[in-house]
Amino acid sequence: MQIALFTIFGLLAIAGALNLLLQRHPIHSALSLIVVMMSLAVLYWSLGAEFLAAAQVIVYSGAIMVLFVFVIMLLNAGEEEHTRGSRVAAIAGFPGAAAIFCLLSFVFLSERHTFGATRLGESVNGVGSNILQISHVLFTSLLLPFEVTSILILVAILGAVVLARKEL
Amino acid sequence: MTHINPFLLFILLSIVKIAVVLVITLTAVAYTVLLERKVLGRMQNRWGPSRVGPFGLLQPLVDGIKLFLKEDMMPLAVERPLFVAAPIIALGCALVSISMVPFGTRTLVPGTGVDIFQVADINIGLLVILGITSIGVYGIALSGWSSNNKYSLFGSLRATAQMISYELALGLSLVGVVMRAQSLSLRQIVASQSEHGIWSWNIFGGLQIVAFFIYLMAAYAETNRSPFDLPEAESELVAGYHTEYSSMKFAMFFMAEYANMITVACVATLLFFGGAGSPFGHLFDHFGNGWFISAALPVFWFVAKVFAFLLLYIWVRGTVPRFRYDQLMGFGWKFLLPIAMLNILATALALAYHG
Numbered sequence: 001m002q003i004a005l006f007t008i009f010g011l012l013a014i015a016g017a018l019n020l021l022l023q024r025h026p027i028h029s030a031l032s033l034i035v036v037m038m039s040l041a042v043l044y045w046s047l048g049a050e051f052l053a054a055a056q057v058i059v060y061s062g063a064i065m066v067l068f069v070f071v072i073m074l075l076n077a078g079e080e081e082h083t084r085g086s087r088v089a090a091i092a093g094f095p096g097a098a099a100i101f102c103l104l105s106f107v108f109l110s111e112r113h114t115f116g117a118t119r120l121g122e123s124v125n126g127v128g129s130n131i132l133q134i135s136h137v138l139f140t141s142l143l144l145p146f147e148v149t150s151i152l153i154l155v156a157i158l159g160a161v162v163l164a165r166k167e168l
Numbered sequence: 169m170t171h172i173n174p175f176l177l178f179i180l181l182s183i184v185k186i187a188v189v190l191v192i193t194l195t196a197v198a199y200t201v202l203l204e205r206k207v208l209g210r211m212q213n214r215w216g217p218s219r220v221g222p223f224g225l226l227q228p229l230v231d232g233i234k235l236f237l238k239e240d241m242m243p244l245a246v247e248r249p250l251f252v253a254a255p256i257i258a259l260g261c262a263l264v265s266i267s268m269v270p271f272g273t274r275t276l277v278p279g280t281g282v283d284i285f286q287v288a289d290i291n292i293g294l295l296v297i298l299g300i301t302s303i304g305v306y307g308i309a310l311s312g313w314s315s316n317n318k319y320s321l322f323g324s325l326r327a328t329a330q331m332i333s334y335e336l337a338l339g340l341s342l343v344g345v346v347m348r349a350q351s352l353s354l355r356q357i358v359a360s361q362s363e364h365g366i367w368s369w370n371i372f373g374g375l376q377i378v379a380f381f382i383y384l385m386a387a388y389a390e391t392n393r394s395p396f397d398l399p400e401a402e403s404e405l406v407a408g409y410h411t412e413y414s415s416m417k418f419a420m421f422f423m424a425e426y427a428n429m430i431t432v433a434c435v436a437t438l439l440f441f442g443g444a445g446s447p448f449g450h451l452f453d454h455f456g457n458g459w460f461i462s463a464a465l466p467v468f469w470f471v472a473k474v475f476a477f478l479l480l481y482i483w484v485r486g487t488v489p490r491f492r493y494d495q496l497m498g499f500g501w502k503f504l505l506p507i508a509m510l511n512i513l514a515t516a517l518a519l520a521y522h523g
Contacts, residue, residue, distance in 0.1 A: 027250075027313065034306070054295035058339075062302025063332060066309065070328050073313045073321065131292070131352065 258307025
């Protein structure tokens with residue numbers, strides 16, 4: 001059953017990603033991206049990371065993509081047009097994406113012993129909740145990066161306030 | 169029962185449970201509409217629907233038939249696939265989240281490990297409900313955009329901005345409860361409040377009364393209900409995001425709104441009012457020990473609490489006037505959010521002091 005889940009949602013993610021590139025209208029692209037996010041959440045879930053899956057749905061599909069859709073709706077963005085730049089992007093994009101994919105998979109495969117591994121279907125098979133472990137790691141060994149990330153977000157918020165203030 | 173494959177049995181029982189819960193929820197939705205019309209009517213010194221059936225009790229049936237038989241208009245300028253998908257997303261998300269709710273105490277079907285009173289017991293049930301609610305925004309956002317109508321678009325822009333803003337306060341108000349229960353599973357949150365009846369409920373014994381009011385206000389805004397019903401403010405926006413919808417598509421938005429109300433009432437009951445626990449705790453446990461009483465009484469308490477919340481919804485709609493939009497945003501960001509954060513801080517300090 002886990003294999004079936006993985007196949008269905010893996011294919012769905014790939015189909016969504018392709019649709020994202022092929023659609024001409026930004027709102028259809030944004031909706032395909034949501035499909036990708038949701039399928040990724042299901043994949044996380046089937047790997048036993050149920051907290052990550054829920055966070056993926058709440059943060060990415062529920063907040064960030066809603067803002068994307070909101071901005072597209074607000075600007076009333078029309079269909080995209082093909083320019084010179086888009087042809088260059090199409091020519092350079094595929095080899096570039098392939099190169100990044102190869103590099104990432106090489107790093108992950110060669111360093112898999114340090115990253116640790118998980119098996120398909122851990123949460124479905126009834127292994128306990130991993131929220132405790134995540135929070136333990138976040139507040140002990142990863143405390144500094146965690147706090148630095150939150151400062152990064154704070155800086156972004158301040159920047160947004162400064163930009164919005166100018167127009168008042 | 170030994171000759172049936174346990175996995176198959178689990179699937180079959182789950183399908184039966186889902187069907188029963190769906191039917192009960194949709195009936196509850198229909199009768200909440202009737203309740204609202206009746207109670208609002210009495211508040212405004214009139215009768216409300218009283219012609220169809222005794223006391224107007226068959227009114228939901230007639231309303232349903234009317235909506236089914238109306239012509240399903242498809243305006244020419246709409247974005248067709250999204251226009252059709254939007255009400256489905258809205259209603260689907262509204263109905264899925266009810267599957268996490270435990271309606272009674274854990275009661276197993278004899279011979280299996282299947283719980284009668286809950287469709288899915290997931291150890292992050294609360295997060296799943298929040299996630300599904302946040303997906304439900306798309307139904308409203310897309311309906312306004314695909315309608316190609318300025319009033320619809322304004323309605324859905326308002327709804328989207330409002331729902332994102334209040335989701336923060338909503339999520340933060342629940343953190344105190346989660347810290348007290350030390351779990352995100354709805355069953356365990358209920359179990360953490362079951363010891364001494366009313367005194368161990370989170371709202372009284374857990375001192376989460378501030379969190380409860382934040383939750384209540386944020387949830388009213390999330391479900392686009394009065395006094396935060398700006399997305400469908402009829403004096404400004406015709407009917408808001410569902411202006412262009414008719415027949416069953418309109419009915420689906422309507423059902424989604426009431427299903428969301430029921431979900432919010434269920435979650436409030438579970439998190440702050442002890443779920444299916446009796447307000448008297450275990451005081452009267454020795455009176456009825458039959459299996460039927462011990463299974464049905466918690467369900468009765470649960471339904472009574474949810475009903476009280478639905479009445480509160482209607483009461484608020486009948487009394488409080490609508491907010492202005494800047495007031496709504498200021499209230500959410502400048503008032504509810506800081507108080508929710510303070511509540512988390514206070515709860516954490518109290519827990520650290522006692523623990």
